[in-house]
Amino acid sequence: MNTQRVLNGRYELGELIGRGGMADVHRGVDTRLGRTVAIKLLRPDLARDPQFQARFKREAQAVAALNHPSIVAIYDTGDHAVPGGPEDTVRVPYIVMEFVSGKTLRDLIRAKEVSIGHAIDFTLGVLSALEYSHRAGIVHRDIKPANVMFCEDSDTIKVMDFGIARAMADSSATMTQTQAVVGTAQYLSPEQARGETVDARSDLYSAACLLYEMLTGRPPFIGDSPVSVAYQHVREIPEPASSLNHDVSEALDSVLAKALQKNRADRFQDAAAFQRALRAARNGIPVPDVAAAEASTEPHNTVPAAERTAQAAPYSVTGASFLDDSPSGRLRPVHDTLGDDRPIPAQVYESSEASELPLGLPPERDRTPRQKSRRRTWIATLVIFTLLVLAGGGLWLYNMMNQPPPPVAKIQVPSVSALTESEALQRLYNARLSPQINRLRHDTVTKGTAIGTVPAAGTSMEPDSKVTLNISDGPSAVKIPNDLPGRTEAAARDVLRQIGLAGAPGT
Structure with missing residues (x-):
């Protein structure tokens, strides 16, 4: 019979709701806050391995810094003892997470x-x-x-x-x-x-x-x-x-x-x-x-390369392939094949006398050289005009699809003075900045407390910019002179004051 367990005197462990290769997930209750949570525990058989233990804890701490509506939130971490044998226990780490219903x-x-x-x-x-x-x-x-x-x-x-x-x-x-x-x-x-x-x-x-x-x-x-x-x-x-x-x-x-x-x-x-x-x-x-x-890279075109070149020649230069489907029916193939089952080259066409010709020109055989020249000029003008329209439209579409993104709004460096190291890091991450920790000796700021940032708070920067977070490493150590014995109290106080110690009674 399973008995209900309470982790760290706070989290009541309920029924199993999920199981993976590395951990089990239970439904639980945070008795201090009265809310339902999900509790993930490293499997006891893996908890004996220091590498699994360190990995589980290290990665849980890293993810705890994430605060996003599409990421399951991490509330707390810890470990608890479970029986590992007749005479020993195993410390099993756990992660307390947001309980998600879905x-x-x-x-x-x-x-x-x-x-x-x-x-x-x-x-x-x-x-x-x-x-x-x-x-x-x-x-x-x-x-x-x-x-x-x-x-x-x-x-x-x-x-x-x-x-x-x-x-x-x-x-x-x-x-x-x-x-x-x-x-x-x-x-x-x-x-x-x-x-x-x-x-x-x-x-x-x-x-x-x-x-x-x-x-x-x-x-x-x-x-x-x-x-x-x-x-x-x-x-x-x-x-x-x-x-x-x-x-x-x-x-x-x-x-x-x-x-x-x-x-x-x-x-x-x-x-x-x-x-x-x-x-x-x-x-x-x-x-x-x-x-x-x-x-x-389309593989469907099996026409030999030389023949494709011959077929494409009139169109690759002029861009006039649309004439093959002219509404007037003026250009059409002479035959379906050349007689030996070879496809007809695309440039072999004959004129259709029944078709209505532009500009009132007579059929080809009745045209004068001047009329032929005028027709060629008209076709060339039409082709050039069409190419210009297509090029302009393509350039407009290209520019529309490749517009640079709007400039990123700058953000101000938040004030982190007097915050703990984790609180200062969280505030800088929430401000979309990339903090780099620099530890400094400081005589008045408690160890592990933020001193400030470089650049200073209020400076405008682009998102993801690097910011140096100065963290106090506590006061500097001072070596006490070993020649104090034998001196008068006033002289000893003066020596201590010179090296930065207060020299209070009993020092």
């Missing part, structure tokens, strides 16, 4: 309750959380449907398990390398599969795999084993999402093609760029460079 995206995908609009909205929520965490220097490493929850009552997305990698292989095929977990096979970035160092762009690849699965009902790559899936991430190109779901637009296909590039330098370089592309795709605007690359 469904994971994995459950919604399996129930087929995710529309294309929902998939875009959910991905934008995940990217918003990743943008915030990446700015704070934290990479998730395990973005997948089971780690994202949709709260229907508040219509929000919650990203869970930040920085807590899986410790053992499970049914969803967790990959390991040198006993270090790097993520879940279906959502691994190529660099994770190769065992390389991950960065923010690895999270964006996993987010693209999540979007792909929401759009199609399956991950980009599936296989019989984690190794085969990881190999596909490194070597294979996924099928376009539109081939599995015909409602997926070409614009969304282009976003996925960009986000699922093997080389991380070819992907979106930050979550904000991914978000912009998704919002544009919602309006039918594809990612420009991906669309161009796909068009240039």
Whole structure:
């Protein structure tokens, strides 16, 4: 029979609501504040390993600094003793988190309750959380449907398990390398599969795999084993999402093609760029460079290169390919083939006498050289005018799609004097600044207390700028002279005063 436990004299441990490879999650109650919480405990069999203990605590403390509506909040951390054997106990660390009521995206995908609009909205929520965490220097490493929850009552997305990698292989095929977990096979970035160092762009690849699965009902790559899936991430190109779901637009296909590039330098370089592309795709605007690359690599044209050059010659120079579909029917092929089953070159045409000719000119055989010259001039003028219109329209569209983002509003450095180190760091992170700690000796400010910042409070800076946070390291140590014995009290006080000590009675 399980007995109710109280952690740290404050958190009542309730029923088990989730289980992973590294930790178990229980529903709990914070008796001090009277609120429901989720409590994650490291598995007792792993708690004996100092590396797992240190990793669990270190990453929990890092994530505790994140404060974002799309990230599950961390309230507290600690550890408690559980029996480990007949005569010993094990200290099991735990994390107290925000209790979230909702469904994971994995459950919604399996129930087929995710529309294309929902998939875009959910991905934008995940990217918003990743943008915030990446700015704070934290990479998730395990973005997948089971780690994202949709709260229907508040219509929000919650990203869970930040920085807590899986410790053992499970049914969803967790990959390991040198006993270090790097993520879940279906959502691994190529660099994770190769065992390389991950960065923010690895999270964006996993987010693209999540979007792909929401759009199609399956991950980009599936296989019989984690190794085969990881190999596909490194070597294979996924099928376009539109081939599995015909409602997926070409614009969304282009976003996925960009986000699922093997080389991380070819992907979106930050979550904000991914978000912009998704919002544009919602309006039918594809990612420009991906669309161009796909068009240039289309394999369907099997006409020999020399023949394609001959066919394209009249149009590549003049841009007059639209004349092939002229409403007047004036230009049409002489025959379907040249007699030997070779397709007719596109430039072989004859005039149609029954067609109405522009400018009242007679049929070709009745024209004078001057009339022929006038017709050629008219066609050339029309072509040039059309090219100018197309070029102007293309330039306008290019400028519209490549407008620089509006200038980022500057922010003021907040005042952090007299705050604790953690409070000062949190205030600077909330102000979208990147603090760098500098510890200084100070005779009047308590150790661990903020002295101030460089630049000073009130200075206007751009977001993500580096700010030096000066933290007091306490008063400097002073060596007491060893020649005080034998001196008079007044002389001894004078010596102590000279080296910066008060020289109070009894010193």
